[in-house]
Amino acid sequence: MSDEIINKVAASGLISLNLEDYYPRQEIAVFDLKPHLFRELILKEKEFRVALQQTDWLQYQHKVVAVTCTADAIIPMWAYMLVAVYLEPVAKDIIFGDEAAARKQLFLKNIDAIDVQEYADKRLVIKGCGDLPVGEFAYMEITKKLRSVAKSIMYGEPCSTVPIYKKK
Numbered sequence: 001m002s003d004e005i006i007n008k009v010a011a012s013g014l015i016s017l018n019l020e021d022y023y024p025r026q027e028i029a030v031f032d033l034k035p036h037l038f039r040e041l042i043l044k045e046k047e048f049r050v051a052l053q054q055t056d057w058l059q060y061q062h063k064v065v066a067v068t069c070t071a072d073a074i075i076p077m078w079a080y081m082l083v084a085v086y087l088e089p090v091a092k093d094i095i096f097g098d099e100a101a102a103r104k105q106l107f108l109k110n111i112d113a114i115d116v117q118e119y120a121d122k123r124l125v126i127k128g129c130g131d132l133p134v135g136e137f138a139y140m141e142i143t144k145k146l147r148s149v150a151k152s153i154m155y156g157e158p159c160s161t162v163p164i165y166k167k168k
Helices: 045-053 077-087 099-112 136-146
Strands: 014-017 028-032 064-068 093-096 123-127 152-157 160-166
Touching: 028 099, 045 077, 064 077, 064 099, 077 093, 093 099, 099 136, 123 136, 136 152
Parallel strands: 014 123, 028 064, 064 093, 123 152
Antiparallel strands: 152 160
């Protein structure tokens, strides 16, 4: 009997894919319309335009900006368009929604940018545990993205996986 230890996981040809590698790490600034509203409730066009003109837009330079309104107010569509006019020249990206919505959209963009051909006919393990809050949506998106090219997709760790998909 041999004393040699064989790493069967390494020899299996499994490729481990960690969704944390695609988690957005850039700073997200939030632009809230609420302070620019009359009594933080009503959008008055003239005052709103003046408030936007007086805003220091350079604070958003090279940042991803989530545009939202935390007031329970009726905001016309053009107001968001106007905010985008001011942000577009300085911001790295502009996303409608709060910080969580922006992070999710960035995460989806990162997953969408994956070159699926790198995983063609490969046996994949999508890592399950980690330190970052990878949501269920990310696991669904990576499965949708890779299912058409992968030989198999599993969830978990290479030493203990749950089978998800196997090409027939």
